[in-house]
Amino acid sequence: MRWAIVRFPGANCDEDARFALEKAGIRAEFVWHTERDLRGFDGVFLPGGFSYGDYLRAGALAAKSPVMEAVRRFAEEGRYVVGVCNGFQILTEAGLLPGALLANLNLHFTCKEVGVRVERNDLPFTRLYPRGQVLRLPIAHGEGRYYADPETLARLEGEGLVVFRYAPLKDEADYNPNGSLHDIAGIVSEKGNVLGMMPHPERAVDEVLGNTDGLPFFLGLVREVAR
């Protein structure tokens, strides 16, 4: 099992992604943003950060980089693509996932742990979670408010493409940290192979970090191949 982690200039969660993938026993390799060939990889991970300084709009410039053509082909072949945080923003900017990620309602970068409910567990990313489980995952973004037009939202809901939704950890009323529509924290493509999410599962994979709720996400990717 071999995954590529795309290194855009300005990405800063690339090492964290490698840490998490390797922790799950997956071979992870960095791929430069100018790479045009992703053959030989079982999956592609678009890490968080500030690709190209997030100039213009978060993810907008990265979406036009040479590697994204290869990622598009990779996705069309039905292989797995995961975008976390800035990676999710890049996927929406590239049109690989619908909708957009707007500035948080509080207009501030926000870093904290939030509750994230697993809405479906028939995907490799979530197969090791019970459906409905509320995970404790870190967020760290300034532009994470998921937005889509009403038709798109209806389609996402109708086809069950919402994979992760913000949810209360205890009974807090303000559990949605950024004002995302329908509390959406992560969505998947119709074919179920392209996943984008704002929370960071790769930051929650070790006891030392005080949180292991993200580890099954990566272990799930491994089981996919063994199947």
Next chain:
Amino acid sequence: MEALAKEIGIPEGEYREIVQRLGREPNRVELLLFKVMWSEHCAYKNSRPLLKALPKEGEAVLQGPGENAGVVRVGEGWAVAFKIESHNHPSAVEPFQGAATGVGGILRDIMSMGARPIALLDSLRFGPPEEARSRYLLKGVVSGIAFYGNAIGVPTVGGDLYFHEGYRENPLVNAMCLGLLREEHLKRSRASLGRPIYYAGAKTGRDGIGGAAFASRELKEEKAEDRPAVQVGDPFLGKLLMEATLEAIELDLVEGVQDMGAAGLTSSLSELAHKSGLGVELHLDLVPTREEGMTPEELLLSESQERMVLVPKEGKEKALEEVFGRWGLDCVPVARTIPERVFRVLFRGEVVAEVPTEALAEAPTYVRVGREDPEVRRLRETPIPPLEADPQEVLRRLLASPNLASREAVYERYDHQVGTRTALLPGKGDAAVLWIKGTRLGVAAKVDQNPRYSRLHPRLGAMHALAEACRNVSVVGAKPLAYTDGLNLGSPETPEGYHELAETIAGLKEASEALGVPVVSGNVSLYNESGGKRIPPTAMVGVVGVLEVDKRAEMGFRRPGEVLLLIGEERGELGASEVLYLLTGKEFGHPPRLDLGREKAVQEAIRDLIQRGLTRTAHDVAEGGLLLALAEMTFPYGVGATVEVREEGLEALFGEAPSRVLFTVEKTRLQEATLLLEERGLPYRVLGETGGKSLTVLTPGGVLEWSLEELLSAWKAPLREVLDG
């Protein structure tokens, strides 16, 4: 030339010294070189003779003061580089960019040592939060730190924040950074003879010209005119520069590294040459620029951000250029080391300046006569009047007071987890803990200083700062290894200002010797005054320690039914305390006494308790006293406690004193814990037990009880309103 010297603020005596050292009159460019290199910011003219007295040696020390950062050994071949630096003056004029470039600057200092930056801490001081200007500055500074730190991907894991009238006109913004390196990758600012010196990173523009000199004078009214002296930060470029620099070091391509900070090319190249015992010839025409028609003065003094100086190893020039080229950055030779010990500058084929490197680097120093401000003495000796207050009410109000309220609204703006090393998140422990992956080692860091203590007693205040930072590091389970100090004070040119500087350093020396923790790096920012009002002497002390990462203590009660103990005396003091300020609106009295021998023993005891697995929950008793510390321990996990306080009065409930630590232990192991404390001859008391949803305190005057919810909301609201409002 003498007239020009006078105009740009070079004292007559220093001008004569320049002429004597050169053996001739300087030309205009040379005069400007002296102006910036002999600024207090670069030359430590007033502080250097005093700083000599500080202990700098220690078992763990790999690099002491004098380089871009200090370095300590932490084990298994790993070392940590760290330093604190001020960016006060720029932040007063333009808080967002001032703070952002402060972060960028300290990151480059750490990179220069060959270390990957793994954590940032920020020590901030503002005027009262009710005032519009303080709010404006606080919001700008927090946004600037977030802007730079979040984007470059170095987590901001801790710091401290105080509001005090003394910082109304002169806010303080100090940034501390920790970097991780393999011992063998340690780099210094050095070059061998005949080597080309490369300029790498951003192109040079006209921004920040004269910033070092700007940082060395008092803030005057016409602040807007100072804007050109403030630099502009670009974290994206900073990130590329960081990755390229670290890659070059990893590939063993460079023999020396130096960041380009205050006083730009002038300082970085002349110091590199001076430290190497050589001279340097700089060709200004080779410097990459982003503006047309820049003069030699502008090129030499520009403080454009995101620039580094690198000296490639012989034969590695091309490889170095390739690494930077891959990251899309300029990396060009602009200078060469030469045997004559001079800083020679060429522009369009002509020598525009030639000055002995030693003359530039060794500025004259000053030893002055200090005198205590009689007003400070009067305040310190003012007796504490009898205070009447309902403790039930006081705790709520203390929790909501600016200096004790939750900092969550601040640290939520910072990415504190990127890098996946943060083992103790902000708000969870008394110090931040960073995990060194691939090992079971952790590094703890904390920065501390109390302006009330320091204002009323500069020497004792500095001792408290170092003692408390060491205590906080110990309370999470780490052994303090060394410290960095950010000395922020008023003008040393007044007897009162000089007295405060001398006393502050004397206090650090005393505490450093007693606790066995040496200084390895630091920064001095003087002239923090306006309208004749000095800031409180502010020695921000950042301590770094090492621990086994699996044996770390948090501050929050986690389980009901654990026994709660206090090491140290129950009773604190009211002088200079937060509760005194809350009840009287004034700051006076003698700050708490500090017995450094006791302090050391308490720190060793709590480390030992954690090490032996007797406790996983510990917290120091600091500002606001015992009840405030207890309330803080209930917040992280929402577990309450019931305790008994035997002494009477506000001194017992809210009085402040050092050398006190609260911790919990399972009932079955209580005896082991108390035995350990008895063997060490330390006073302790069993206070009570954890559990429930309230904080209940039995006192000689009756029972006090608060629901955790009411305390939590009182504590969390105030800074939220300031920052989110």
